[in-house]
Amino acid sequence: MSGPELHQVGIRNVSFGVGVKVVEPCNLYGCTIGDGCFIGPFTEIQKDVVIGARTRVQSHSFVCELVSIGEDCFVGHGVMFINDTFASGGPARGRKELWRETRIGSRVSIGSNATIMPVTIVDDVVIGAGSVVTKDITMAGTYAGNPARLLTLRK
Template structure:
């Protein structure tokens, strides 16, 4: 059964899959698609057109800006931020307030089963590979390979993880998914 808390702001054009829970004060903007059996935490924000696969968890106060795509089974931790602007400015060089036509959105993509730890920032455009793990507080400025474990500011790879998130000595063999 899909449950959307009364305080959540879900645009009428957003699609929320069967069995998904949308908690207090979450905002799902126009054209958002959320798959089945997901959890969208308190105060989470999903920008226009964001796509979230099945069985994902997007924790409290995560900010997922368009045009992000999150694959099945991914975990987006509390207060994670996905950016979407290569050259963020409030105004044009002429001093006019920028509008939607004054910039091009770039997105973050997250592969199947990947995990992004609490308060991490993913600076678009980046791709976090399938089953990769981004440590809490990291700042991802370049693509993360499938099954990689990355930490720090900027994030750097320090090892490999398996599908359960446990550190392993070598890259798992089933890395055909990115």
């Protein structure tokens, strides 16, 4: 019987802006982190993700491929981004053509333990803790629930 294939947690091939703070352990690879960002511990940010300037990604969050997050955003503890919608009836199993992208605008705050499916979210949105965002958000405001629904419009 052979042992497991081991992969080390680490920071590899990341483009960092000026004044970025990363609290280890983190698994960051092939991504771009803008100026003045904060990345909390036990966070994974995968390749080709772009995080805008002054955005905070709190601990235990997972940001998968095909996600872009704007400037001045807040991603709470334990937020999960999803790129595989199981469109074929099960996991894509690495078939990237089945994955979908997520685009988060600027000044978006996402509460702890929210799940963000492949969607587009405009600027100036608040997502409540524990919410599940399943559809595009096209108007600034506060959203919460499963599925996330508009609570109040932003003026």
